[in-house]
Amino acid sequence: MGKTFSEKILGLKAQKDVQAGEVVTVSPDYILSHDNSAAIIKEFRKLGVKDVISPQKLVIILDHVVPAASEKYALNHKTIREFVSSQKIQNFFDIPFGICHQVFSENGFALPGKLILGADSHTTSYGAFGAFAAGIGRSEVATLWATDEIWLRVPETIKIEIKGELPSGVYVKDVILKIIGEEGADRANYKAVEFTGEAVKKFSLASRLVLANMAAEMGAKNGYFEPDEETLLWLKGRAKDEFKVISSDPDARYEAVLDHNISSLEPQVACPHTVDNVKPVSKAEGKEFHQAVIGTCTNGRFEDLEIAARILKGKKVHPKVRVLIIPASRQEYLLALKKGILEILVEAGCVILNPGCGPCLGAHQGVLAPGEVALSTANRNFRGRMGSRDAQIYLASPATVAASSLEGKITDPRKFL
Amino acid sequence: MKRGRVWKYGDNVNTDVIFPGKYTYSILEPEEMAHHALEDLDPGFAQKVKPGDVIVAGRNFGCGSSREQAATCLKYAGVQAVVAKSFARIFFRNAINQGLPVLQSEEAVDSIEHGGEIEIDFDRGSIKTARGDFSFPAFPESVMGILEAGGLIPYTKKKLEGK
Known part of the structure; x- marks a missing residue:
């Protein structure tokens, strides 16, 4: 054996x-x-x-x-x-x-x-x-x-x-x-x-x-x-x-x-308050949120920022949504900077934060108030993780987070690609 | 033999609701950690818990972050043991390393309600509730050694001094 x-x-x-x-x-x-x-x-x-x-x-x-x-x-x-x-x-x-x-x-x-x-x-x-x-x-x-x-x-x-x-x-x-x-x-x-x-x-x-x-x-x-x-x-x-x-x-x-066969997979969203509470985006669509996060150790690399920029290029994020972009490292930040990705994101109305864990664990840089909803590319959506225990966290891909940021509510990214 | 009152919770009690991430790098004293135990799961817990109380929970207790404070805050809140259907891996290690016994018994969990009484016999490896006696697998000698020393740090200290 x-x-x-x-x-x-x-x-x-x-x-x-x-x-x-x-x-x-x-x-x-x-x-x-x-x-x-x-x-x-x-x-x-x-x-x-x-x-x-x-x-x-x-x-x-x-x-x-x-x-x-x-x-x-x-x-x-x-x-x-x-x-x-x-x-x-x-x-x-x-x-x-x-x-x-x-x-x-x-x-x-x-x-x-x-x-x-x-x-x-x-x-x-x-x-x-x-x-x-x-x-x-x-x-x-x-x-x-x-x-x-x-x-x-x-x-x-x-x-x-x-x-x-x-x-x-x-x-x-x-x-x-x-x-x-x-x-x-x-x-x-x-x-x-x-x-x-x-x-x-x-x-x-x-x-x-x-x-x-x-x-x-x-x-x-x-x-x-x-x-x-x-x-x-x-x-x-x-x-x-x-x-x-x-x-x-x-x-x-x-x-x-x-x-697991992925050929007919559609975008997925993990709903509050556990990571295994997963639904296809079609079942979560329309949920309004206040803060978007594109970053973290899960999805803060160049390829993630590039996808977000492709969707947000020439557009403006929804006025009621705060979009936080956190490159995973200085190297990824620099690459995104040189390739003009960050410029596109800033013009779309995103806030670029310095590389780090950001608000993912609720310590700083965008913690949530009671009643607020976040859509994040992070790996965890536990109750209270990003601030108030009365806030909600949804998890999705950078494409879904970017597309949703335009609409102010959870949205299928495929219509923007 | 130790008797305690039960605080019962469900599946997937994660480390964020046991000890919120916002405190992980600002609170370093175990006594202060205890004031925030289970804050985002059961906000009244830290004020009402009494020494010797036992947490009883469903599957995957302690899932999520590796923060050891999740075990430390429970221990310093006076919790004598956690009985669950299963534990997340890192929490399981952290609890033992903090000298907090973690016992796995699906039957014992199903046989007791919130507020009930529970008795744990570490020598016999048994949990007694109003509805019966349930055994849990004995800890290996090395783990018993860590628990008896009060955690991995005092255990290692003793071992290093003996060298």
Whole structure:
């Protein structure tokens, strides 16, 4: 019997033959943290250890509340900067760089065959490049800084085979919303998800990041795409370390194989207050909203901004809607700037914010008042997430958010393309 | 054997309603976190919860963000354990790492109502409600060690000192 990617990589790290269900003690290749590094430092201090055991493994990226929105946030950032300097942590990205998952990826840490653990639930994103990447808590990160060791359960794997071709006006965001809607928010709890199938090969790396990122919303421990030529090309000149591609064996054992054909898919919308409360856009059309968000670690890349600009070019957003654009990183921002995308968006009436998490977690830059409704390209629509518990959040693709921003209500983007 | 009063909730109780994201980087003290426990799910909870109370919930408790404050705020609010039909992965780890027992038992959840009494016997691995006794799988030794030490940080500290 062959092995899955997850069994192989965790076996390699534990230096033994392992199967799904076993618990292994391993040492990761990289450990990610962001603004929560301040809280992690506090826990680390309690351990009575003076120095981080492997500072070269730490990657710290400030993104959640950048620049600091209050004195408390400012103090957190200051604590982190001082720690980074005293511990000689090389891989530190201060506020100019952008959202951790995008910055981590574009700086070549997200590599095939690497074991990456991060104090963020969307650490699953790096599976887009063939890494094993999972979210953990802050006590675990503090312990890793001190001991370089953690226990992990080898997950069973669900294979999701995506077949067919994306129709015009339909995007991978619609694909993953449809899958989560059908399978449920806990379908992949404790499990790995491998995305395969003929359709996947045609997805850009940015699009693969959308799927791997949102695997977390099915409860997945990690998501995975087998690296291909496009992956390797992208990593050229970017990879921070040598790497080896690890793939599942053809006769690997899967917990389930789920087929999804996307050829007749229509745009999808996740309705309040769970990500698996998904409806086709035709069933959500007409819902009025107050704020649109195009950005976040899910959909803030150049290809997302470009789609929005295609729809908004030469038009004006609805006067009752505030449209916030948040490029995922400085690199994506710069590219959109040079290509004239941001100019189109500003002329259409959008507000361009600096790269970062923005209002996605309700801390700053556009939090919602009671009774307000947001339409966002983010990955979560939980009650209270963007501010008031009496606000509502709908999730959709950048195309749907852009088209809806013109009308002031949820709209099918296909009529604008 | 510990007896407690039950606060019962449904499926998919996520970390945002347990501990809102807007506080995640501005509140760092566990006692203060406790004041906001379940704020966006049940705004009266933090004021009314008593030490030893137990949260009982449906499927996928703790889904969403990796914020450990979701476990910390419950522990410091006095919650002695969470019994659910299933837990989200990161919350499950975080709860153990905060020394908060998380017990999975579909039958126990179905057998108790909001406000009822529940008894948890960690040694025997059983949950007693008005409608019967239900077992939960014993924790592996390593997990028991973390719970007994009061969480991963004190557990690791002890381990490092022993070296």
